[in-house]
Amino acid sequence: MPLFNPHELRRAIPAGKRVLGLDPGSKTIGLALTDVSLMLASPYRSIPRKKLGDxxxxxxxxxxxxxxxALIAGLPLSLDGSFGPAARAAQDWLTELATRLHLPACTWDERLSSSAVNRFLIQDADMTRKRRAEVVDKMAASYMLQGWLDATVED
Structure with a gap:
Protein backbone atom coordinates (compact mmCIF):
# COMPACT_ATOMS: atom_id res chain seq x y z
CA MET A 1 0.00 0.00 0.00
CA PRO A 2 1.59 3.32 -1.01
CA LEU A 3 1.95 6.07 1.56
CA PHE A 4 -0.32 9.11 1.38
CA ASN A 5 0.72 12.71 1.63
CA PRO A 6 -0.38 14.22 4.98
CA HIS A 7 -3.37 16.23 3.70
CA GLU A 8 -4.69 13.41 1.49
CA LEU A 9 -4.49 11.03 4.43
CA ARG A 10 -6.59 13.31 6.61
CA ARG A 11 -9.32 13.34 3.95
CA ALA A 12 -9.14 9.53 3.61
CA ILE A 13 -9.92 8.77 7.27
CA PRO A 14 -13.48 7.47 7.69
CA ALA A 15 -15.74 9.46 10.02
CA GLY A 16 -15.64 8.21 13.60
CA LYS A 17 -12.21 6.60 13.23
CA ARG A 18 -9.06 7.56 15.10
CA VAL A 19 -5.44 7.80 14.01
CA LEU A 20 -2.64 5.81 15.59
CA GLY A 21 0.68 7.63 15.85
CA LEU A 22 3.86 5.56 15.88
CA ASP A 23 7.28 6.68 17.07
CA PRO A 24 9.53 3.73 16.26
CA GLY A 25 12.74 3.61 18.26
CA SER A 26 15.45 1.01 18.34
CA LYS A 27 13.99 -0.81 21.39
CA THR A 28 10.39 0.39 21.72
CA ILE A 29 7.65 1.94 19.62
CA GLY A 30 5.75 4.78 21.23
CA LEU A 31 2.03 4.89 20.44
CA ALA A 32 -0.42 7.78 20.54
CA LEU A 33 -4.08 8.11 19.59
CA THR A 34 -6.24 10.92 18.32
CA ASP A 35 -9.78 11.50 19.43
CA VAL A 36 -12.51 10.74 16.85
CA SER A 37 -12.86 14.44 15.96
CA LEU A 38 -9.17 14.47 14.95
CA MET A 39 -8.37 17.45 17.17
CA LEU A 40 -6.24 16.06 19.99
CA ALA A 41 -3.45 13.50 20.27
CA SER A 42 -2.82 11.67 23.52
CA PRO A 43 -0.07 9.27 24.61
CA TYR A 44 -1.34 5.68 24.53
CA ARG A 45 1.41 3.19 25.38
CA SER A 46 4.74 1.76 24.26
CA ILE A 47 5.35 -1.67 22.78
CA PRO A 48 8.62 -3.56 22.29
CA ARG A 49 10.27 -3.19 18.89
CA LYS A 50 10.32 -6.72 17.47
CA LYS A 51 10.11 -8.34 14.06
CA LEU A 52 7.60 -6.63 11.78
CA GLY A 53 5.19 -9.58 11.90
CA ASP A 54 5.08 -9.48 15.71
CA ALA A 70 -5.06 5.45 9.65
CA LEU A 71 -1.42 5.36 10.75
CA ILE A 72 1.10 8.19 11.12
CA ALA A 73 4.73 7.26 11.78
CA GLY A 74 7.61 9.51 12.66
CA LEU A 75 10.02 10.26 9.83
CA PRO A 76 13.59 10.63 11.14
CA LEU A 77 14.91 13.31 8.80
CA SER A 78 18.42 14.61 9.39
CA LEU A 79 18.64 17.82 11.40
CA ASP A 80 19.25 19.75 8.17
CA GLY A 81 16.04 18.26 6.73
CA SER A 82 17.75 15.86 4.36
CA PHE A 83 16.34 12.42 3.63
CA GLY A 84 18.87 9.78 4.66
CA PRO A 85 18.97 6.00 5.16
CA ALA A 86 17.03 6.14 8.45
CA ALA A 87 14.18 8.01 6.74
CA ARG A 88 14.10 5.50 3.87
CA ALA A 89 14.02 2.61 6.36
CA ALA A 90 11.15 4.27 8.27
CA GLN A 91 9.14 4.71 5.07
CA ASP A 92 9.72 1.12 4.02
CA TRP A 93 8.77 -0.13 7.51
CA LEU A 94 5.55 1.90 7.53
CA THR A 95 4.63 0.87 3.97
CA GLU A 96 4.88 -2.80 4.92
CA LEU A 97 3.04 -2.28 8.21
CA ALA A 98 0.21 -0.35 6.52
CA THR A 99 -0.11 -3.10 3.91
CA ARG A 100 -0.35 -5.79 6.60
CA LEU A 101 -2.92 -3.79 8.59
CA HIS A 102 -4.88 -2.65 5.50
CA LEU A 103 -4.74 0.98 6.60
CA PRO A 104 -3.81 4.22 4.87
CA ALA A 105 -0.67 5.81 6.30
CA CYS A 106 1.84 8.61 6.01
CA THR A 107 5.03 9.74 7.67
CA TRP A 108 5.51 12.99 9.58
CA ASP A 109 8.72 14.79 10.51
CA GLU A 110 9.74 13.72 14.00
CA ARG A 111 12.95 15.76 14.29
CA LEU A 112 13.53 16.85 17.86
CA SER A 113 10.27 15.37 19.18
CA SER A 114 12.07 13.23 21.77
CA SER A 115 14.32 16.17 22.70
CA ALA A 116 11.32 18.46 23.18
CA VAL A 117 9.51 15.88 25.30
CA ASN A 118 12.60 15.16 27.42
CA ARG A 119 13.17 18.89 27.98
CA PHE A 120 9.56 19.26 29.13
CA LEU A 121 9.77 16.24 31.43
CA ILE A 122 12.98 17.51 33.03
CA GLN A 123 12.12 21.19 33.37
CA ASP A 124 8.36 21.27 33.86
CA ALA A 125 7.44 17.84 35.16
CA ASP A 126 10.65 17.31 37.19
CA MET A 127 10.70 13.59 36.37
CA THR A 128 13.47 11.19 37.27
CA ARG A 129 15.53 9.63 34.48
CA LYS A 130 13.90 6.22 35.09
CA ARG A 131 10.35 7.61 34.91
CA ARG A 132 11.21 9.65 31.78
CA ALA A 133 12.45 6.49 30.07
CA GLU A 134 9.06 4.88 30.74
CA VAL A 135 7.00 7.67 29.16
CA VAL A 136 9.17 9.47 26.59
CA ASP A 137 8.35 7.19 23.61
CA LYS A 138 4.57 7.46 23.88
CA MET A 139 4.80 11.19 24.61
CA ALA A 140 7.07 11.71 21.59
CA ALA A 141 4.49 9.84 19.48
CA SER A 142 1.80 12.14 20.82
CA TYR A 143 3.93 15.25 20.14
CA MET A 144 4.53 14.12 16.54
CA LEU A 145 0.88 13.16 16.00
CA GLN A 146 -0.36 16.49 17.36
CA GLY A 147 1.97 18.24 14.92
CA TRP A 148 0.33 16.37 12.04
CA LEU A 149 -3.17 17.16 13.36
CA ASP A 150 -2.38 20.87 13.68
CA ALA A 151 -0.74 21.09 10.25
CA THR A 152 -3.54 19.30 8.40
CA VAL A 153 -6.64 20.78 10.00
CA GLU A 154 -9.15 21.85 7.36
CA ASP A 155 -10.19 25.49 7.51
Missing amino acids: VATTLAAIVEKEEIG
Missing part, protein backbone atom coordinates in the same frame (compact mmCIF):
# COMPACT_ATOMS: atom_id res chain seq x y z
CA VAL A 55 4.58 -5.70 15.72
CA ALA A 56 1.80 -6.02 13.12
CA THR A 57 0.02 -8.63 15.25
CA THR A 58 0.18 -6.41 18.34
CA LEU A 59 -0.98 -3.36 16.41
CA ALA A 60 -3.81 -5.26 14.70
CA ALA A 61 -5.41 -5.84 18.10
CA ILE A 62 -5.03 -2.15 18.96
CA VAL A 63 -6.44 -1.11 15.57
CA GLU A 64 -9.56 -3.20 16.18
CA LYS A 65 -10.02 -2.21 19.83
CA GLU A 66 -9.48 1.52 19.31
CA GLU A 67 -11.22 1.78 15.91
CA ILE A 68 -8.19 3.08 14.04
CA GLY A 69 -8.65 4.44 10.52
Whole structure:
Protein backbone atom coordinates (compact mmCIF):
# COMPACT_ATOMS: atom_id res chain seq x y z
CA MET A 1 0.00 0.00 0.00
CA PRO A 2 1.59 3.32 -1.01
CA LEU A 3 1.95 6.07 1.56
CA PHE A 4 -0.32 9.11 1.38
CA ASN A 5 0.72 12.71 1.63
CA PRO A 6 -0.38 14.22 4.98
CA HIS A 7 -3.37 16.23 3.70
CA GLU A 8 -4.69 13.41 1.49
CA LEU A 9 -4.49 11.03 4.43
CA ARG A 10 -6.59 13.31 6.61
CA ARG A 11 -9.32 13.34 3.95
CA ALA A 12 -9.14 9.53 3.61
CA ILE A 13 -9.92 8.77 7.27
CA PRO A 14 -13.48 7.47 7.69
CA ALA A 15 -15.74 9.46 10.02
CA GLY A 16 -15.64 8.21 13.60
CA LYS A 17 -12.21 6.60 13.23
CA ARG A 18 -9.06 7.56 15.10
CA VAL A 19 -5.44 7.80 14.01
CA LEU A 20 -2.64 5.81 15.59
CA GLY A 21 0.68 7.63 15.85
CA LEU A 22 3.86 5.56 15.88
CA ASP A 23 7.28 6.68 17.07
CA PRO A 24 9.53 3.73 16.26
CA GLY A 25 12.74 3.61 18.26
CA SER A 26 15.45 1.01 18.34
CA LYS A 27 13.99 -0.81 21.39
CA THR A 28 10.39 0.39 21.72
CA ILE A 29 7.65 1.94 19.62
CA GLY A 30 5.75 4.78 21.23
CA LEU A 31 2.03 4.89 20.44
CA ALA A 32 -0.42 7.78 20.54
CA LEU A 33 -4.08 8.11 19.59
CA THR A 34 -6.24 10.92 18.32
CA ASP A 35 -9.78 11.50 19.43
CA VAL A 36 -12.51 10.74 16.85
CA SER A 37 -12.86 14.44 15.96
CA LEU A 38 -9.17 14.47 14.95
CA MET A 39 -8.37 17.45 17.17
CA LEU A 40 -6.24 16.06 19.99
CA ALA A 41 -3.45 13.50 20.27
CA SER A 42 -2.82 11.67 23.52
CA PRO A 43 -0.07 9.27 24.61
CA TYR A 44 -1.34 5.68 24.53
CA ARG A 45 1.41 3.19 25.38
CA SER A 46 4.74 1.76 24.26
CA ILE A 47 5.35 -1.67 22.78
CA PRO A 48 8.62 -3.56 22.29
CA ARG A 49 10.27 -3.19 18.89
CA LYS A 50 10.32 -6.72 17.47
CA LYS A 51 10.11 -8.34 14.06
CA LEU A 52 7.60 -6.63 11.78
CA GLY A 53 5.19 -9.58 11.90
CA ASP A 54 5.08 -9.48 15.71
CA VAL A 55 4.58 -5.70 15.72
CA ALA A 56 1.80 -6.02 13.12
CA THR A 57 0.02 -8.63 15.25
CA THR A 58 0.18 -6.41 18.34
CA LEU A 59 -0.98 -3.36 16.41
CA ALA A 60 -3.81 -5.26 14.70
CA ALA A 61 -5.41 -5.84 18.10
CA ILE A 62 -5.03 -2.15 18.96
CA VAL A 63 -6.44 -1.11 15.57
CA GLU A 64 -9.56 -3.20 16.18
CA LYS A 65 -10.02 -2.21 19.83
CA GLU A 66 -9.48 1.52 19.31
CA GLU A 67 -11.22 1.78 15.91
CA ILE A 68 -8.19 3.08 14.04
CA GLY A 69 -8.65 4.44 10.52
CA ALA A 70 -5.06 5.45 9.65
CA LEU A 71 -1.42 5.36 10.75
CA ILE A 72 1.10 8.19 11.12
CA ALA A 73 4.73 7.26 11.78
CA GLY A 74 7.61 9.51 12.66
CA LEU A 75 10.02 10.26 9.83
CA PRO A 76 13.59 10.63 11.14
CA LEU A 77 14.91 13.31 8.80
CA SER A 78 18.42 14.61 9.39
CA LEU A 79 18.64 17.82 11.40
CA ASP A 80 19.25 19.75 8.17
CA GLY A 81 16.04 18.26 6.73
CA SER A 82 17.75 15.86 4.36
CA PHE A 83 16.34 12.42 3.63
CA GLY A 84 18.87 9.78 4.66
CA PRO A 85 18.97 6.00 5.16
CA ALA A 86 17.03 6.14 8.45
CA ALA A 87 14.18 8.01 6.74
CA ARG A 88 14.10 5.50 3.87
CA ALA A 89 14.02 2.61 6.36
CA ALA A 90 11.15 4.27 8.27
CA GLN A 91 9.14 4.71 5.07
CA ASP A 92 9.72 1.12 4.02
CA TRP A 93 8.77 -0.13 7.51
CA LEU A 94 5.55 1.90 7.53
CA THR A 95 4.63 0.87 3.97
CA GLU A 96 4.88 -2.80 4.92
CA LEU A 97 3.04 -2.28 8.21
CA ALA A 98 0.21 -0.35 6.52
CA THR A 99 -0.11 -3.10 3.91
CA ARG A 100 -0.35 -5.79 6.60
CA LEU A 101 -2.92 -3.79 8.59
CA HIS A 102 -4.88 -2.65 5.50
CA LEU A 103 -4.74 0.98 6.60
CA PRO A 104 -3.81 4.22 4.87
CA ALA A 105 -0.67 5.81 6.30
CA CYS A 106 1.84 8.61 6.01
CA THR A 107 5.03 9.74 7.67
CA TRP A 108 5.51 12.99 9.58
CA ASP A 109 8.72 14.79 10.51
CA GLU A 110 9.74 13.72 14.00
CA ARG A 111 12.95 15.76 14.29
CA LEU A 112 13.53 16.85 17.86
CA SER A 113 10.27 15.37 19.18
CA SER A 114 12.07 13.23 21.77
CA SER A 115 14.32 16.17 22.70
CA ALA A 116 11.32 18.46 23.18
CA VAL A 117 9.51 15.88 25.30
CA ASN A 118 12.60 15.16 27.42
CA ARG A 119 13.17 18.89 27.98
CA PHE A 120 9.56 19.26 29.13
CA LEU A 121 9.77 16.24 31.43
CA ILE A 122 12.98 17.51 33.03
CA GLN A 123 12.12 21.19 33.37
CA ASP A 124 8.36 21.27 33.86
CA ALA A 125 7.44 17.84 35.16
CA ASP A 126 10.65 17.31 37.19
CA MET A 127 10.70 13.59 36.37
CA THR A 128 13.47 11.19 37.27
CA ARG A 129 15.53 9.63 34.48
CA LYS A 130 13.90 6.22 35.09
CA ARG A 131 10.35 7.61 34.91
CA ARG A 132 11.21 9.65 31.78
CA ALA A 133 12.45 6.49 30.07
CA GLU A 134 9.06 4.88 30.74
CA VAL A 135 7.00 7.67 29.16
CA VAL A 136 9.17 9.47 26.59
CA ASP A 137 8.35 7.19 23.61
CA LYS A 138 4.57 7.46 23.88
CA MET A 139 4.80 11.19 24.61
CA ALA A 140 7.07 11.71 21.59
CA ALA A 141 4.49 9.84 19.48
CA SER A 142 1.80 12.14 20.82
CA TYR A 143 3.93 15.25 20.14
CA MET A 144 4.53 14.12 16.54
CA LEU A 145 0.88 13.16 16.00
CA GLN A 146 -0.36 16.49 17.36
CA GLY A 147 1.97 18.24 14.92
CA TRP A 148 0.33 16.37 12.04
CA LEU A 149 -3.17 17.16 13.36
CA ASP A 150 -2.38 20.87 13.68
CA ALA A 151 -0.74 21.09 10.25
CA THR A 152 -3.54 19.30 8.40
CA VAL A 153 -6.64 20.78 10.00
CA GLU A 154 -9.15 21.85 7.36
CA ASP A 155 -10.19 25.49 7.51
